[in-house]
Amino acid sequence: MIRLRFLLLLLSICYSVLAAAQSPVIFKGKNMVIGGHVAILDDATNKLELEDVKNSSAFHASGVKIPNLRLSSSDFWLKFTIKNESDQDHLILALEYPTLGTCEFYAVSDGTVQKLSYYNNFSERKYQHQNFLFDVRIAPGSSKEYFLRVKSTEQMVLPLILGSPKTIAESLATNDLAWGLFMGLILVMVLYNFFIYLSVKDSSYIFYVLYSLFIGLSSITLSGYTYRLILFNYPAINHLGIVIFPGIAGVVGNLFMMTFLQTKENSPRMHKFIYLPIILYSIAIILRILGYDQASFRAIDFAAISTVVITFTIAISLSLQGYRPAKLFLLAFTLFITGLLLFVLRNLGIVPYTNFTNYTKETGTALEVILLAFALADKINTFKRDKEKSQEQTLQALKENERIIREQNVILETKVNERTIELSEINSELSQTLVELKEAEGQLVEAEKMASLGQLTAGIAHEINNPINFVTSNVAPLNRDVDILIDFIQEIEKIGLSDLPIQEKQKLIDEQKEEMDFDYLKMEISQLLKGIQEGASRTSEIVKGLRVFSRLDEDDLKKANINDGLDSTLIIVNNLLNRKIKLEKIYGDLPLIECYPGKLNQVFLNILSNAIYAINAKFKDREGGLLKISTTYSKSKVIIKIEDNGIGMDEVTKKKIFEPFFTTKDVGEGTGLGMSIAYNTIKRHQGEIHINSTPGKGTEFILKLPIVFEYTEQDT
Incomplete structure (x- = not known):
């Protein structure tokens, strides 16, 4: 047993008996414990045989009815003598300690030795029992000396019981x-x-x-x-x-x-x-x-x-x-x-x-x-019981709560009615406030659109004024040349209607041509007309770009070319480039995509304006600014990249860039709504907008738009 070892150790130390002279076992027919008649020898060498120990003086009396041997790796020899005073010549010696590793029994009589060994395999034992059972053959009235060698890896307690086969069997059966x-x-x-x-x-x-x-x-x-x-x-x-x-x-x-x-x-x-x-x-x-x-x-x-x-x-x-x-x-x-x-x-x-x-x-x-x-x-x-008590206490608490609830219901009902009236009034006020907020939101969005266009009005006027001035500056010289040409035609008419000979007429006409420098006049008129044509063509392109860009309020999905939208937006911001910012365009051969073209142009305008602002903030009046626009497409998306080498953004600015009313520009230079509108517009197009930026090096906006628009209830 798990605690038995402790008690065995404790009590074996506390209890000892002085060695006494060994006395023979007197068997009279009843089972008896013979441990007190046993002498014990400790063989620490594990090499002694029976002949070595038979007459050894190293044996000492056990002194107890049940020998209790210490935990040891030694062989232990037990010696005892049995005198049979019963009427039976066949006895059984039972050793009730089944965990022995070695157990050998020797019977010595008239100089002869009989050895009985126990085998580990249970099936090889004569007596099919866990205890060690030895046959003791001794005639009534005679005596024999016996030796027992035992060894175990555990502490050994050796109850040795001598009895007849019948009494031993009865004892084992009871056990x-x-x-x-x-x-x-x-x-x-x-x-x-x-x-x-x-x-x-x-x-x-x-x-x-x-x-x-x-x-x-x-x-x-x-x-x-x-x-x-x-x-x-x-x-x-x-x-x-x-x-x-x-x-x-x-x-x-x-x-x-x-x-x-x-x-x-x-x-x-x-x-x-x-x-x-x-x-x-x-x-x-x-x-x-x-x-x-x-x-x-x-x-x-x-x-x-x-x-x-x-x-x-x-x-x-x-x-x-x-x-x-x-x-x-x-x-x-x-x-x-x-x-x-x-x-x-x-x-x-x-x-x-x-x-x-x-x-x-x-x-x-x-x-x-x-x-x-x-x-x-x-x-x-x-x-x-604790649970039942807790349930009872809970039940009492529930009853008390029920009473309190009944009393509070009347008060609560009155307060609820009062609160309902207040909430109805507040709800009406909130509804009105919501309407006003929506109107304000729409006005803010329109204000941002107008602010963007207003900032660029002067530049657009400048873009149109240049080709118009080119036309008007050519009109006066052209009128002068036309007048000269008309006078020349009139002189030719007079010469042609005169009666002079043909040779004389031809001579006078040649003199008139030479006088007015007819070849130069013809070349000058051609140059003036060509300049007027170029100015008109440039004006037409600008007007066309404005017409493409101006579709800001179109609410119908259309198939549009993103490259055209970018070009129309570049016309609007062209004057901002002021010839000190290098523009690099790398357009791919894009398919048409389903989109709201005017709204995307507003996105491009906001991003390009911010890019130009960032470049000017870094380079001021110096050259070196670069604005790069590239377009490509994958299987299902069109990808637009707008990159500048301006002042860039830190992480804080990048996280707030799409928040409404957030701006890094000075007061009066920006509303803070441009990028918020751009973000919402891209999301409405089921697209993505990403920013890569390094302070001092520049910023890159990456827009990804689906080629085919997936309609939702909101869109339909």
């Missing part, structure tokens, strides 16, 4: 019955509480189930029933289970204590110490698996000591605080420890070896498992 009841009880408690766990899903139950299962496996493994009934012919696995089962039981037992007693909340100081035995039990398991048998056994001892101290400390402390689950837990644990204590005292010979003391360990374990199940049930009942 099997008791253990059967014990195993049945453990199995019932495990299954019953496991099904409860499936219902309540309380982690305490699953830890209890695992603890009960492994504490039961620990008991039946130490008593040999696991080897006899389950792991027969697998002694290596059974050997591992001697430490692994108690180790797992110790781990889940401490986890059960944590959850059942809620130590983290109820005993936070001691809670962290619970991890110490858990770690020690885990180390013991690992050591046994790795083959360090004695070290694993010693780790179990230390884990058991720490578990006993910590468990009693927590359980007693919480019990004194009036915590009911701790009281039941303390009672169960105390009964368990009491059963182990009586079992150890029996092995040390302090209490008699009786049928009662034989089963104190199992009785304590069974009582603990049963009481812990009761404690879990009581805890559930406590939770149920």
Whole structure:
């Protein structure tokens, strides 16, 4: 058992008996414990044979009814003499310690030696029992000397019982019955509480189930029933289970204590110490698996000591605080420890070896498992009572709330009516305010459009005035040349109507041509007409661009060429370039897209105006400014890039650039609505607008517009 090692170690140190002279075993027909008649020799070399120890003086009397050998890697030799005073010549010697690694029995008579060895494989044993059973052949009235060599990786407790085959069989049958009841009880408690766990899903139950299962496996493994009934012919696995089962039981037992007693909340100081035995039990398991048998056994001892101290400390402390689950837990644990204590005292010979003391360990374990199940049930009942009490208090509170609600309903109804009237008035005011806000929004948008156009009016007038001035400046010289030409025609008419000979007429005409420089006049008239034609053509192009750009208020989707829209916008802003800003256009062969052309032109105008402003802010009257416009398209989108090498923007400006009324221009130079309108226009076109900008280096706007517009309810 997991705590048995601690008690064995403690009591074996505290209790010792002076060696006494060895006396022979006098058998008179009844089962008897012969440990007090045994002499013991410790063979630390593990090399001594029977011939070496038969006459050795190193033997010392055990002094106790049940020899308790220390944890050691030595071979131990036991020597005793049996005198048969019964009427039977066939006796049985039973050694009730099934976990021995080595067990050899020698019978010495008249100089002959008979050796009986026990094999690890269960099926090779003569007597199919977990205990070591040896045939003792001795005639009535005679005596024989016997030797027993034993060895184990655990601390050995050796109950040696001598009896007749019948009485030994009856004793073993009684023992099997008791253990059967014990195993049945453990199995019932495990299954019953496991099904409860499936219902309540309380982690305490699953830890209890695992603890009960492994504490039961620990008991039946130490008593040999696991080897006899389950792991027969697998002694290596059974050997591992001697430490692994108690180790797992110790781990889940401490986890059960944590959850059942809620130590983290109820005993936070001691809670962290619970991890110490858990770690020690885990180390013991690992050591046994790795083959360090004695070290694993010693780790179990230390884990058991720490578990006993910590468990009693927590359980007693919480019990004194009036915590009911701790009281039941303390009672169960105390009964368990009491059963182990009586079992150890029996092995040390302090209490008699009786049928009662034989089963104190199992009785304590069974009582603990049963009481812990009761404690879990009581805890559930406590939770149920607390829940019912809480529900009752809740019901009372609900009734009180219902009364208060009834009283408040009258007041609330009056206040609600008053508030409804107020809300109706406020709602009307809000509706009117919303209408005014929408009107104001429309006016602001129109104001931004007019502001943009107003800023460029002077430039547009200048663009038109240049070709018009070119025309008007050519009209006066043309009129003069026409008058000269008319006078020349009149002179020719007079000469043609005169009676002069043809040669004379031709001579006079040539003189007139030479006088008026007719060839130069003809060339000058041609140049003047060509200049007038160019001015008129330039004026026509500007008017055409204005007509394309001016579709700001068109609300119908049309198929348009983005390149044309950009060119018309460039005509509007051409005067702003002032010949110091280099314009670079890289147009792709774009397909027509479905859009609102006038609204996109407004977007281009806003972005180009800001780009020119940024370039002028950086270069002022110096040359070096660059405005680059490029267009491409992918499978489904047209991409417009407008890039400048102006002052650029920092991250703060980039984040706010599309916010209404945000502007970096001086007062009076911008409304702060241009980019907000541009953003909303691009979104309405189901497109995207991105900004790449570096302070001091410039800014790039990237517009992506779908070629095919997907109609929505708003658009239809």
